[in-house]
Amino acid sequence: MPISFDSKSMQFQLDTDHTSYVMKAEDGYLLHLYYGARLNAGDHSYFHRETGRAAFSPRMENCEGLTLDDTPLEYPCWGRGDLRSPALEIVNADGSDIVDLNYVNHTVFDGKPMPDGLPATYCEEGDRVQTLAVTLADAVSGVKVTLYYTVFADYDVITRRAEITAGSSGCRIMKAASACVDMPSDEIEIISNHGTHCRERQTERFPLPHGEYRISSRRGASGHVHNPYMLLVSPDADETSGECLAAVLVYSGNFSAEVCGTQFDTTRMVIGINPDGFSWQCAPGETFSTPEAVLTYSDTGLETVSHRLHRLFTHRLCRGKYRDCRRPVLLNSWEACYFGFDSDRLVKIGECSAELGIELMVIDDGWFGRRNSDNCSLGDWTVNRDKLPGGLEGVYAPLKKKGIGLGIWFEPEMVSPDSDLYRAHPDWCLHIDGRPRSEGRHQLILDLSNPDVTDYIYDSLSAVLETGMISYVKWDFNRNMTEVGSDTNPGKSQGEITHRYYLGLYSLLERLTSSFPDVLFESCSGGGGRFDAGLLYYMPQVWTSDNSDAIERLEIQYGTSLVYPLSSMSAHVSASPNHQTGHVTPFMTRFTAAFTGSFGYELDPTALSEEDRERVRATVALYKKYGGIFADGSYYRLGGPRGKDYAAWCTVSEDGKVCIVGYVLTKVRMNRSVRRIKLRGLVPDARYRDTLSGEEYTGSELMGFGVYAPETLEYSSHMWIFERI
Numbered sequence: 099m100p101i102s103f104d105s106k107s108m109q110f111q112l113d114t115d116h117t118s119y120v121m122k123a124e125d126g127y128l129l130h131l132y133y134g135a136r137l138n139a140g141d142h143s144y145f146h147r148e149t150g151r152a153a154f155s156p157r158m159e160n161c162e163g164l165t166l167d168d169t170p171l172e173y174p175c176w177g178r179g180d181l182r183s184p185a186l187e188i189v190n191a192d193g194s195d196i197v198d199l200n201y202v203n204h205t206v207f208d209g210k211p212m213p214d215g216l217p218a219t220y221c222e223e224g225d226r227v228q229t230l231a232v233t234l235a236d237a238v239s240g241v242k243v244t245l246y247y248t249v250f251a252d253y254d255v256i257t258r259r260a261e262i263t264a265g266s267s268g269c270r271i272m273k274a275a276s277a278c279v280d281m282p283s284d285e286i287e288i289i290s291n292h293g294t295h296c297r298e299r300q301t302e303r304f305p306l307p308h309g310e311y312r313i314s315s316r317r318g319a320s321g322h323v324h325n326p327y328m329l330l331v332s333p334d335a336d337e338t339s340g341e342c343l344a345a346v347l348v349y350s351g352n353f354s355a356e357v358c359g360t361q362f363d364t365t366r367m368v369i370g371i372n373p374d375g376f377s378w379q380c381a382p383g384e385t386f387s388t389p390e391a392v393l394t395y396s397d398t399g400l401e402t403v404s405h406r407l408h409r410l411f412t413h414r415l416c417r418g419k420y421r422d423c424r425r426p427v428l429l430n431s432w433e434a435c436y437f438g439f440d441s442d443r444l445v446k447i448g449e450c451s452a453e454l455g456i457e458l459m460v461i462d463d464g465w466f467g468r469r470n471s472d473n474c475s476l477g478d479w480t481v482n483r484d485k486l487p488g489g490l491e492g493v494y495a496p497l498k499k500k501g502i503g504l505g506i507w508f509e510p511e512m513v514s515p516d517s518d519l520y521r522a523h524p525d526w527c528l529h530i531d532g533r534p535r536s537e538g539r540h541q542l543i544l545d546l547s548n549p550d551v552t553d554y555i556y557d558s559l560s561a562v563l564e565t566g567m568i569s570y571v572k573w574d575f576n577r578n579m580t581e582v583g584s585d586t587n588p589g590k591s592q593g594e595i596t597h598r599y600y601l602g603l604y605s606l607l608e609r610l611t612s613s614f615p616d617v618l619f620e621s622c623s624g625g626g627g628r629f630d631a632g633l634l635y636y637m638p639q640v641w642t643s644d645n646s647d648a649i650e651r652l653e654i655q656y657g658t659s660l661v662y663p664l665s666s667m668s669a670h671v672s673a674s675p676n677h678q679t680g681h682v683t684p685f686m687t688r689f690t691a692a693f694t695g696s697f698g699y700e701l702d703p704t705a706l707s708e709e710d711r712e713r714v715r716a717t718v719a720l721y722k723k724y725g726g727i728f729a730d731g732s733y734y735r736l737g738g739p740r741g742k743d744y745a746a747w748c749t750v751s752e753d754g755k756v757c758i759v760g761y762v763l764t765k766v767r768m769n770r771s772v773r774r775i776k777l778r779g780l781v782p783d784a785r786y787r788d789t790l791s792g793e794e795y796t797g798s799e800l801m802g803f804g805v806y807a808p809e810t811l812e813y814s815s816h817m818w819i820f821e822r823i
């Protein structure tokens with residue numbers, strides 16, 4: 099059984115195949131004892147050493163009990179003996195802001211209850227999944243907290259979340275984390291992603307400082323700037339060795355992930371909704387649910403952490419028809435023609451794409467209202483007949499004849515002040531009366547906490563999708579939130595309205611995705627400004643970045659791959675010179691970089707040379723043959739790009755029969771030693787054939803010695819496809 103409880107020692111042990119998580123109720127408190135490599139069953143009480151050191155912090159029970167300030171706790175609270183950063187902060191009805199949680203009882207059951215209205219990982223028939231629900235309570239205020247721990251034994255993952263229920267006088271929640279993990283040492287390094295628009299998820303690594311280090315978002319979206327996860331590693335950790343602990347939040351709004359090096363050289367990690375600007379009023383007996391945090395631990399390096407998260411997110415977070423299979427190869431119109439298209443041009447692009455084997459043409463921004471630039475019409479989701487006189491049908495019908503499907507772009511959460519929607523409902527956007535409404539990209543954000551607004555969006559999108567012509571939706575979100583006020587929630591904090599907005603968005607997405615199960619939804623926010631596990635529950639892929647430059651993408655895709663699976667990353671071959679950076683790169687380098695996820699093209703195929711068109715044909719055929727590998731394969735980061743003059747990686751299919759290796763030379767250094775790329779994930783005794791050269795190797799050769807990288811020019815690349823014989 100993954101979860102065991104010993105009533106004598108009051109110890110809980112949660113076991114996955116390779117990890118154990120141990121806690122214990124002592125003196126009323128729920129203590130954290132261990133999260134690490136798998137343990138045998140037994141009483142591990144000695145893991146908790148009561149140091150007795152107070153260092154100006156109080157000791158409970160008149161100096162006889164625990165020193166909470168130096169005790170590893172599962173859900174620490176503000177206001178009593180623990181003076182570190184708390185998981186829970188509450189203002190009681192009498193204005194006092196103290197809460198002191200004591201163990202009450204617990205239950206263990208098979209399976210996993212889903213949180214109400216929030217995205218979360220799920221289990222399926224046959225999974226070894228069990229859940230522990232521990233109830234804690236504050237004796238004075240009656241506040242009750244239930245901590246949920248779900249053990250995915252086969253996936254080596256534990257998920258956590260909390261439900262907070264007010265006592266008989268009600269309370270105001272100021273901070274409610276999803277998870278807290280206390281660690282006994284501070285010999286830890288932090289790995290995190292930072293970035294901005296067109297430069298998302300750059301990877302940083304540095305030692306844990308004393309004090310509090312926090313990444314967060316107050317942007318009304320998980321954001322381009324940081325990503326909602328915390329990755330802590332031992333100083334010796336690399337891809338294949340060392341200890342790593344990851345906590346990923348399944349949420350798309352304001353988040354906070356903090357880590358503190360304490361005065362006693364221990365570490366606390368807290369992750370959840372960002373408490374900045376957040377408060378949530380709970381009426382007597384009312385319950386607030388936090389989003390879910392996904393935890394995994396490995397003592398075999400970063401690669402194991404990524405593999406576990408990729409597997410879980412692919413198979414037990416993403417849903418729907420496209421969950422486990424190759425995604426259609428598409429051509430997106432944005433970098434092909436931006437706003438400058440009409441039916442004739444789209445049909446030409448689509449017909450040309452069809453001839454090259456492409457399966458789907460996506461009409462990006464500009465097909466609706468009077469939209470010829472980004473300054474109007476968001477919210478008016480009816481076809482612009484000046485541009486498309488035959489409506490969508492006029493594009494769909496000729497393409498259908500050629501066997502190519504149609505996708506379409508929406509930015510459903512937004513409204514342009516210059517739109518019929520805004521003129522009819524000026525108060526449907528987020529705003530605070532008496533204050534200016536700040537525009538970003540000439541647009542305001544609709545108030546998705548208002549059910550009339552979500553009904554309007556549902557109806558407008560349904561009207562287009564019900565025609566049956568659309569098989570793919572790109573769902574964009576192109577600004578961050580300010581003046582977060584809502585006519586439906588007067589007087590509420592901006593943080594509460596943001597959370598209510600996300601509850602509205604999630605329920606809208608649930609309705610739409612279940613009404614149109616055959617449509618593939620891709621999320622986008624100026625590229626990867628909302629690349630988070632919350633949205634993956636509804637939309638299994640994300641436009642990774644508005645930067646489509648092959649060289650820049652190497653770093654972005656590297657950072658993204660730490661947590662998110664390849665199938666979730668949309669990667670397209672775009673034109674050269676690249677529209678964002680001006681880099682001139684060979685076609686095959688652009689292909690090699692893009693052949694690592696949900697694959698497509700972001701260029702005008704009618705403008706290509708016959709030679710390049712032949713290349714598109716050949717690469718589309720390769721994707722059709724091998725693209726399933728990005729849905730079920732394991733990804734290995736073999737070297738670079740961070741701090742190196744190259745990047746190399748490989749993906750091995752689930753059945754072990756195919757291994758695709760990518761290599762890009764990002765900077766030439768003359769006359770250096772000839773580089774070898776050592777592969778991983780192969781069977782040492784098996785034989786593999788290089789499908790291009792016909793050469794054969796054993797797995798041990800490919801992993802032990804490697805393959806020689808060709809010595810070529812800057813920005814050149816090579817791709818090997820090995821098949822097991």
Ligand code: GLA
Pocket residue numbers: 432462463472507574576622623624625641644
């Ligand atoms: C965002 C997206 C782009 C494109 C434009 C259209 O920036 O990330 O891919 O769809 O919007 O306006």
